[in-house]
Amino acid sequence: MTQLGRAAVALAVVAALCAPAQAQELKFAGKFKTEQLITGPDCLALLWSQKPGDSYGCTPAQVGAWREALVAWRGKRLQELKYDDRRYADPALAWTKSSFVQPQLMVHDRYFYDPVAGKYTVDRYLDDLVKRYGGIDSVLVWSIYPNIGIDNRNQLAMIEHLPGGREGVRRMVADFQRRGVKVLFPIMPWDTGTNAPAKEMPEAIAELMKDLGADGVNGDTMTGVPEKYSLAAEKIGYPLAFEPEIAPKENHLGWNVMSWGYFEYPYAIVNPAVHVSKFKWLEPRHMVRVNDRWNRNREEMLQFAFFNGTGFESWENVWGIWNGLTERDAEALRRIATIERAMAPHLVSPGWEPMAPTLQYGVLASRWPLGASTLWTIVNRNEYSAGGEQLALAAQAGMRYFDLYHGTELKPRRGAGGALTLSFSMEPKGFGAVLATPAAPDAKLAALLATMKAMTRRPLKDFDSKWETLRQTMRAPVAAAPPGMTTIPAADFEFKVHGIEVEGVNMAGVDVQYPWEDAPHRFHYKRMALAPYHIDTTPVTNAQYKRFVDASGYRPRDGQNYLRHWSGGSYAPGSGEQPVTWVSADDARAYARWSGKRLPTSWEWQHAAQGTDGRIYPWGNVWDAGAVPAPDTSRNPAGPAPVGAHPTGASPYGVLDMVGNVWQRTDEFEDAHTRSAILRGGSNYKPQGSHWYFPQALRLDTHGKFLLMSPGMDRNAATGFRCVRDAVQGAKR
Template structure:
């Protein structure tokens, strides 16, 4: 047995060495091939460092080429899909934006229109525009009720006809459109057919071009086949791939890298030069690494500024760098799919790295300076070619080549953490291209600000009611007193970064954790949430009907609530509907701290009834795929707060304050609901403690309404 083990080990070693010495590293979202170690200076304690020689470069490149050839054979690679005209757009889709449907530049709830031109014009102004957009209609709101991934698209304002027109508006501007798929969404309403067929049909209905696989290590071939079957080919873009074989039908991926000094080579781009990678690095404040690694690899970038309603806008410097990188990549896109791509072409200056992209018509070099200082002088030596001319494509000027035996030396500047490009051609290049880049690069990137400030948030004003001297019918008096308002937001992502959650009027910026010692005024609050019967009385008396009536009182039939639902909390009402009811009743919606004070009193208790959870104080959690029928508002008197306020927690969420910044509107929800979709951490989180709240992104009343969301009112008290 020992002998067999030794023989197997001996056989395994050559097999491993036969593959590659430069093993791609990282998880399936970060598969990158390391540069030659000699390109990065080592510290004295790391051993002797010697700069790369030509032999080092040649050996490294030969090893990578051998590995690529062998990998293609091992997986039976077939790249025919990349040659199909219907999907060729991916090979020049360098700049893709992930865009939240709640972005205020994208939809105007007042006119009930998608404002695609406004959205795109802003991106053109700030960083040169995009080639594709990933329209994001799901997370983080998904799971508030049982609408699934497909429902979240179909419930966009105007339904499928309006979404189809929105997609056509992007196409009119030359922008391809993608939507996400969430196969982790197995806790909401079940779909009626297979996921591949359902998704293919939806994308065909709206005319979309592709699908992003959220959290997916590859989109299975069945999805591609389902789209082909109905003659609406789609491009799929997972976050990574489970195997190199999947490269044949996943024509795009995200690149979620670490960024060493010497740029790594993207595994999938190396295996298939026509493959498009969009580097996604949403939380970093600086995008220089993203753009340099993209330019070096001849791939693209994911401009993701609105991160689940948290604004991380690109800086003016990064915006200008994006404009220049994107312009060059679009101009010379034909070079960036060269099958003879040579990463880490030998350069003369330390910390300057280049890729060589040869075609019959000429050669392009994409160059990045990773140093924190400018690089000047001779940058690279290229083979001499009779009749060839050389251009600094980044600065838009012709270079004077210095003959060096069988080669030429090329000198040009590259600023600190900047970019460069050289074009060698026998023919005269486009003068328009040179002029464009000469004008664009006239100012160095250092002239543009490298920092951006978070967007300031504004609380939507709440008009005080006519003061009452005693508690109106159905309301409870909340006495004046001291209150320690301590609360935290439950947004799943973002940590405690500036911009996460909310900025209260007394805070100088949004953050997750909040604390303020307050002196509460006396006020009155509804003992119970507003019921269906109470809301029907309002409808009957006022004739109220919202302008955007999509999903309004969706659970009602023939103008009334279901039998037996009169004393259950009204749901499927938006923030505007709740405000209209409150105004009719001479009331208003509570500020969040009023809601919390009414729920906890002044002793800081964890739940309205005390510090320990009581299952009998709340409705039974609904762990199935569908929203359960709410309990009556007075069904759980054990859950009353110190002031006697009931049904605060675990039945239906309750509207409180609204906030907005330049790009996002959102409301603070309190109390949680009984609905608990299972199977994923990504669903809208519950907030049933007194010191927790939910943040719901707002788009349009018809979309914001939910089966689990109601409200209660307050009235101001006379002094």
């Protein structure tokens, strides 16, 4: 806060402390018990205990007492914190004050990377967002969770192993910045079980971000990124914007210049109050982006954001589960973000006045003074439209008034005593914005008015508010021939399996959509008549894969991380019987074609492992630790065990190493935004310290969903494969 701002706050505090005894005690709310919100005045609620004849809504005195308490609390709290605002004054971080819209971008999103062309498609990704909701100001590039933990690569390696390595990531970051979009990457404090970084994380992440040219860092699961991260960045002359996922502790506000807002929303037809963002109130330059990843209706989030002059986390691809904005929400975001970007200097005003006076119940406003002009951001909390007179203002000579939302100039009605009233319409659960200014519209304001006038010709109610899943298609395995391994007989097979994703519960869109299902979901069941087939008795080994490489001369087009565990074109001595890893699905399919086989479907894999009695492990229903390799919980695991080393783990048909050694590839799925692979059997690698790592699927009625991006990124140290071939020509799978 500037000296002028501090002085203004101090005067307001003195006035508040001298206010009448009616001043209120503030109440706080927010998800995760973080108290991110200062609740609005209780007098707005429609209390069932009211008696006939009682009036509804707040009196000016009640709102005034609430606002006085708000101002007094801020002044007192900043003084207690000995608040230092120097990072908000840093020109290198000035962009954060207008970074209103930010998606969390899964790097596996098909709009972002083309694995066939082998290149990032940043323009395609951004063009889609511009078309659907007006574009973004910053982006959080997410490459770590939920795939981290499938092998021992740590969070830094998961960034460095993106397509093209560091140089490719630098170009990708530059592509975003060329379009005016700032770039953030995440840090995971819970990543303590994978390979230890070479340096302490604050220094390591600062140096990596500087090398990549990134602009900021998101602290996953953090209630405030510790100041040591900010200091490490400043030490190397590269200030970064830090953004904790969860609202920062108040004493962290000075260096966490952005944060996410997990807000609670009152039941609007009972209490239309819009709560005040606590951290935006403490520091008006702090950028909060309202976020609720699983909410399919963003109406409340957008209203709270606009009232508070804050941003919006436009997160749609949630761990490969598509939760897209509805057409109506996308259009509402386009409109409010257009106004916020144009009016950004007003929205950091230290004179912000929440719950500014309005004339109609359920129509709530924030007032943002800046010099001689004033902005109002307004929301209609009612489920019905609000037309006519909305604001009553004292007359000011030469002042002009503009309805920014509809892009028109307002002609005030002058009442008794010189008071002015402004009239305009607001849709149900709609938005409004008014600018009072003594100046004629300059080019920037004229452009905004023209843009908004054209944009709002079609009312929001005409945009579809129905939420739908994205349909998935299952990629058919490549059919092929030659000789077979263990024969799996024809069977009437009960295919029953569920995904083990950490998040998403049982929402539509979670996990995958098999061909007989109408939408992706977590739990799957189908009774199948399976024809006989042959399956590799063990996963493909290093020695077998080398024979293929030597005979075929195969070299992948994208060679990043290919056979990373080999050296000089061969595997390490003594590891020939270990399952081959660090191969992509394309590499596995190339081997399968060469050997006249194909990759198995998930139900073929499960039938070969389970038989027909529904057992949950290949050997029965009770876990047997001796039937699988010992778990490796170190940060530098030794790798999988040789195949066949645990014969007591054989399936009813004698197939070996089905669980607990290496993950094995089966089906692949894709929708318009995400590709994924179904991995079966789990592995012997089990990183410790967090439940966020890629979870194990050792039970035969579970599978892992591994998000796919590029061959280089998809290759890892814990995933191998085995092949099948049809035992009957033209057999139905």
